[in-house]
Amino acid sequence: MALEWVVLGYAAGAEAIMLLLLTLPGLDALRHGMISVVRGALKPMMSVVPFCLFLLMDIYWKYETRPTCDDDHACTPSEHLRHQKSVMKSQRNGLLILAALLLYWILFSVTSLVVKLDALQHRVDRLKKRDD
Numbered sequence: 001m002a003l004e005w006v007v008l009g010y011a012a013g014a015e016a017i018m019l020l021l022l023t024l025p026g027l028d029a030l031r032h033g034m035i036s037v038v039r040g041a042l043k044p045m046m047s048v049v050p051f052c053l054f055l056l057m058d059i060y061w062k063y064e065t066r067p068t069c070d071d072d073h074a075c076t077p078s079e080h081l082r083h084q085k086s087v088m089k090s091q092r093n094g095l096l097i098l099a100a101l102l103l104y105w106i107l108f109s110v111t112s113l114v115v116k117l118d119a120l121q122h123r124v125d126r127l128k129k130r131d132d
Contacts, residue, residue, distance in 0.1 A: 015103040052097045
Protein backbone atom coordinates (compact mmCIF):
# COMPACT_ATOMS: atom_id res chain seq x y z
CA MET A 1 0.00 0.00 0.00
CA ALA A 2 3.00 2.32 0.13
CA LEU A 3 2.82 3.06 -3.60
CA GLU A 4 -0.55 4.76 -3.23
CA TRP A 5 0.86 7.14 -0.65
CA VAL A 6 3.86 7.93 -2.83
CA VAL A 7 1.55 8.74 -5.75
CA LEU A 8 -0.59 10.95 -3.52
CA GLY A 9 2.51 12.70 -2.19
CA TYR A 10 3.73 13.41 -5.72
CA ALA A 11 0.30 14.70 -6.71
CA ALA A 12 0.22 17.03 -3.69
CA GLY A 13 3.75 18.19 -4.52
CA ALA A 14 2.80 18.91 -8.12
CA GLU A 15 -0.25 20.86 -6.95
CA ALA A 16 1.91 22.89 -4.57
CA ILE A 17 4.47 23.70 -7.29
CA MET A 18 1.77 24.76 -9.76
CA LEU A 19 0.13 26.90 -7.08
CA LEU A 20 3.45 28.50 -6.24
CA LEU A 21 4.20 29.30 -9.90
CA LEU A 22 0.74 30.82 -10.37
CA THR A 23 0.93 33.06 -7.33
CA LEU A 24 4.53 34.30 -7.36
CA PRO A 25 4.69 37.97 -8.31
CA GLY A 26 6.81 39.04 -11.26
CA LEU A 27 6.27 35.95 -13.39
CA ASP A 28 3.74 37.43 -15.80
CA ALA A 29 5.39 35.95 -18.88
CA LEU A 30 5.42 32.51 -17.31
CA ARG A 31 1.94 32.89 -15.83
CA HIS A 32 0.13 32.92 -19.19
CA GLY A 33 1.62 29.60 -20.21
CA MET A 34 1.20 28.22 -16.71
CA ILE A 35 -2.51 29.05 -16.73
CA SER A 36 -3.07 26.92 -19.82
CA VAL A 37 -1.00 24.07 -18.34
CA VAL A 38 -2.85 24.16 -15.03
CA ARG A 39 -6.27 24.39 -16.67
CA GLY A 40 -5.38 21.38 -18.77
CA ALA A 41 -4.13 19.48 -15.73
CA LEU A 42 -7.05 20.25 -13.42
CA LYS A 43 -9.45 17.73 -14.94
CA PRO A 44 -7.06 14.76 -14.81
CA MET A 45 -5.98 15.82 -11.33
CA MET A 46 -9.61 15.64 -10.23
CA SER A 47 -8.93 11.93 -9.81
CA VAL A 48 -7.11 12.89 -6.61
CA VAL A 49 -10.48 13.40 -4.89
CA PRO A 50 -11.88 9.85 -5.25
CA PHE A 51 -8.38 8.46 -4.68
CA CYS A 52 -8.20 10.34 -1.38
CA LEU A 53 -11.63 9.06 -0.41
CA PHE A 54 -10.50 5.50 -1.15
CA LEU A 55 -7.38 5.95 0.99
CA LEU A 56 -9.48 7.51 3.75
CA MET A 57 -11.72 4.43 3.72
CA ASP A 58 -8.58 2.29 3.92
CA ILE A 59 -7.46 4.16 7.04
CA TYR A 60 -10.93 3.75 8.54
CA TRP A 61 -10.94 0.02 7.78
CA LYS A 62 -7.53 -0.40 9.42
CA TYR A 63 -8.82 1.51 12.43
CA GLU A 64 -11.91 -0.69 12.74
CA THR A 65 -10.03 -3.98 12.35
CA ARG A 66 -7.09 -3.16 14.60
CA PRO A 67 -6.33 -5.66 17.35
CA THR A 68 -7.58 -4.71 20.76
CA CYS A 69 -5.74 -5.23 23.99
CA ASP A 70 -8.39 -5.78 26.61
CA ASP A 71 -7.83 -7.20 30.07
CA ASP A 72 -8.21 -10.84 29.01
CA HIS A 73 -5.72 -10.57 26.16
CA ALA A 74 -2.89 -8.33 27.26
CA CYS A 75 -0.68 -7.07 24.44
CA THR A 76 2.98 -7.78 24.33
CA PRO A 77 5.28 -4.77 24.11
CA SER A 78 6.01 -5.50 20.44
CA GLU A 79 2.28 -5.62 19.62
CA HIS A 80 1.76 -2.37 21.52
CA LEU A 81 4.66 -0.74 19.63
CA ARG A 82 3.30 -1.99 16.29
CA HIS A 83 -0.10 -0.53 17.16
CA GLN A 84 1.46 2.85 18.04
CA LYS A 85 3.40 2.90 14.76
CA SER A 86 0.22 2.09 12.86
CA VAL A 87 -1.60 4.96 14.56
CA MET A 88 1.24 7.36 13.71
CA LYS A 89 1.24 6.26 10.06
CA SER A 90 -2.52 6.68 9.88
CA GLN A 91 -2.28 10.20 11.28
CA ARG A 92 0.49 11.08 8.82
CA ASN A 93 -1.50 9.65 5.93
CA GLY A 94 -4.60 11.52 7.06
CA LEU A 95 -2.64 14.77 6.97
CA LEU A 96 -1.39 13.90 3.48
CA ILE A 97 -4.96 13.30 2.32
CA LEU A 98 -6.07 16.60 3.83
CA ALA A 99 -3.15 18.45 2.22
CA ALA A 100 -3.81 16.94 -1.23
CA LEU A 101 -7.50 17.83 -1.13
CA LEU A 102 -6.87 21.31 0.22
CA LEU A 103 -4.16 22.03 -2.35
CA TYR A 104 -6.43 20.84 -5.19
CA TRP A 105 -9.24 23.11 -4.01
CA ILE A 106 -6.90 26.09 -3.61
CA LEU A 107 -5.33 25.44 -7.02
CA PHE A 108 -8.78 25.26 -8.63
CA SER A 109 -9.88 28.49 -6.92
CA VAL A 110 -6.70 30.40 -7.68
CA THR A 111 -6.74 29.30 -11.31
CA SER A 112 -10.31 30.48 -11.80
CA LEU A 113 -9.48 33.79 -10.11
CA VAL A 114 -6.39 34.29 -12.28
CA VAL A 115 -8.43 33.56 -15.43
CA LYS A 116 -11.10 36.06 -14.35
CA LEU A 117 -8.43 38.62 -13.53
CA ASP A 118 -6.87 38.12 -16.95
CA ALA A 119 -10.25 38.59 -18.65
CA LEU A 120 -10.88 41.78 -16.68
CA GLN A 121 -7.42 43.09 -17.56
CA HIS A 122 -8.13 42.51 -21.27
CA ARG A 123 -11.48 44.28 -20.91
CA VAL A 124 -9.81 47.28 -19.25
CA ASP A 125 -7.17 47.42 -21.99
CA ARG A 126 -9.89 47.38 -24.70
CA LEU A 127 -11.81 50.17 -22.93
CA LYS A 128 -8.65 52.26 -22.66
CA LYS A 129 -7.92 51.80 -26.36
CA ARG A 130 -11.49 52.72 -27.25
CA ASP A 131 -11.34 55.90 -25.15
CA ASP A 132 -8.08 57.03 -26.79
